[in-house]
Amino acid sequence: PFKAVVFDLDGVITDTARFHHLAWKRLADTLGIGFDDELAESLKGIDRRMSLQMILDKGGVTLEPAEFDRLADMKNVWYKELIGTMTRDDLLPGALDTLKAVRAAGLKIGLASVSQNAPAILERLGIADLFDTVVDARLLKRGKPDPEIFLKAAAQLGADPADCLGVEDAVAGVASIKGAGMAALGIGKPSVLTEADAVIAGLDDFVLDDYLA
Numbered sequence: 417p418f419k420a421v422v423f424d425l426d427g428v429i430t431d432t433a434r435f436h437h438l439a440w441k442r443l444a445d446t447l448g449i450g451f452d453d454e455l456a457e458s459l460k461g462i463d464r465r466m467s468l469q470m471i472l473d474k475g476g477v478t479l480e481p482a483e484f485d486r487l488a489d490m491k492n493v494w495y496k497e498l499i500g501t502m503t504r505d506d507l508l509p510g511a512l513d514t515l516k517a518v519r520a521a522g523l524k525i526g527l528a529s530v531s532q533n534a535p536a537i538l539e540r541l542g543i544a545d546l547f548d549t550v551v552d553a554r555l556l557k558r559g560k561p562d563p564e565i566f567l568k569a570a571a572q573l574g575a576d577p578a579d580c581l582g583v584e585d586a587v588a589g590v591a592s593i594k595g596a597g598m599a600a601l602g603i604g605k606p607s608v609l610t611e612a613d614a615v616i617a618g619l620d621d622f623v624l625d626d627y628l629a
């Protein structure tokens with residue numbers, strides 16, 4: 417049986433992907449780079465600077481480091497404007513019940529998001545106090561798919577990764593979980609999250625008993 421569950425945030429607990437999409441598209445537009453759904457999908461779970469690099473690569477654009485930093489900051493200003501409108505109503509279906517059920521069963525809960533905005537989003541959603549630990553994205557050396565973030569979450573919880581269940585909606589995130597030696601529950605489509613041990617469509621399909629046996 418698992419002793420802890422480590423959740424990703426974007427796309428699992430709340431749908432910030434649409435805000436990232438809007439902010440990146442706005443930035444790509446200013447650069448004259450086309451931004452489509454496929455590019456948006458490939459950026460899920462990828463940290464801010466790597467995401468910008470992938471957009472620039474798509475457009476064949478090279479920037480001076482100072483300009484790169486300025487654009488990454490600008491995207492984040494636009495993104496923060498968008499998430500400033502979030503409330504408890506922006507929790508995805510089943511998210512709150514899942515967190516409460518996991519806690520009630522005596523399991524620890526961690527957050528493994530590479531978003532530097534994650535703590536502010538947890539506050540806006542009113543769920544910050546349901547987490548035993550949150551990995552500080554600013555201190556990561558490598559983003560997903562590297563296992564660092566899930567390994568850190570387990571260490572901060574004092575749990576062996578083998579006793580943890582990781583929950584992720586992104587291909588890069590599932591790879592990070594598996595690399596850390598955890599079991600992976602995918603949120604989305606089995607045809608996309610092929611490395612996951614199990615896949616459900618959303619947390620409203622989460623049945624804790626399935627993972628306690």
Ligand code: G6P
Nearest residue numbers: 426460461462463464531532533
């Ligand atoms: C999550 C999202 C990514 C985003 C990343 C960094 O992983 O899925 O789309 O790029 O967080 O977020 P940040 O808020 O630090 O720019």
Ligand code: MG
Nearest residue numbers: 424426427585
């Ligand atoms: Mg995600």
